[in-house]
Amino acid sequence: MSKQNRLHYDKERLPKHIAIIMDGNGRWAKKRHLPRQAGHRAGITALKRTIETIMELGIPVLTVYAFSTENWKRPADEVNHLMNLLRENLHNELSDLHENNIKLNILGDLKGLPSGLREELLEACETTAGNTGLVLNVALNYGGRSEIVRAAKAIARQVMDGDVSIDEIDEAIFGANLYTKGLPEPDLLIRTAGEMRISNFLLWQIAYTEIWVTDVLWPDFNSEVIFEAIEDYLKRDRKFGAVI
Numbered sequence: 001m002s003k004q005n006r007l008h009y010d011k012e013r014l015p016k017h018i019a020i021i022m023d024g025n026g027r028w029a030k031k032r033h034l035p036r037q038a039g040h041r042a043g044i045t046a047l048k049r050t051i052e053t054i055m056e057l058g059i060p061v062l063t064v065y066a067f068s069t070e071n072w073k074r075p076a077d078e079v080n081h082l083m084n085l086l087r088e089n090l091h092n093e094l095s096d097l098h099e100n101n102i103k104l105n106i107l108g109d110l111k112g113l114p115s116g117l118r119e120e121l122l123e124a125c126e127t128t129a130g131n132t133g134l135v136l137n138v139a140l141n142y143g144g145r146s147e148i149v150r151a152a153k154a155i156a157r158q159v160m161d162g163d164v165s166i167d168e169i170d171e172a173i174f175g176a177n178l179y180t181k182g183l184p185e186p187d188l189l190i191r192t193a194g195e196m197r198i199s200n201f202l203l204w205q206i207a208y209t210e211i212w213v214t215d216v217l218w219p220d221f222n223s224e225v226i227f228e229a230i231e232d233y234l235k236r237d238r239k240f241g242a243v244i
Helices: 025-031 036-057 069-073 076-099 115-128 144-160 171-175 223-234
Strands: 017-021 061-068 103-107 135-142 188-191 210-213
Touching: 025 036, 036 061, 036 076, 036 223, 061 069, 061 076, 069 076, 076 115, 103 115, 135 144, 144 171, 188 223, 210 223
Parallel strands: 017 061, 017 188, 061 135, 103 135, 188 210
Antiparallel strands: none
């Protein structure tokens, strides 16, 4: 099927929210005898390609896992490079994001990030807050367990303040206290580099998400891989616990 035909999928059947665990930058660089930093830079290019394809398909929400709470365990020079790379690309790409009507959200603990990056992220989110096109969620200093703990603490405060009673707490209230408040849960989770694990990503939100894993390393990720994932997704029967 040609790319042009693929862009004419039945919009009603397409996923409304795709989440991606971007994995394999280091392995991509190692295969080419390059420093890991080269893999991370190539990964940024892959993300730009992915955003373009998601927008062409008209998918409303894209969430990407950029940096986990566990990634701080990596060597300091690699972490510093990642933070500088994020800041550099945010600075260079913000005008394009805004011109393309993309709304940027950051999922994660901004307080744990370097102050310069944190300020630029907040400014970017504020600048694009009114945009009505693709919602781009970037999970940064993010962990699924810490998000759930954060939500539990927020609800506990609401109970203490008398805004919510214990008996009123349900899944809807819990979901409203997550970073993804107001967004549809992911329909499709894509993981690159062949790893068969969730890695503490969107643990609450992916309860009924379809999972698709590819051996393609993230810097090589392109529209053809996205189409392959979507075509597999469209073949599945989503039962949500029921019998079809």
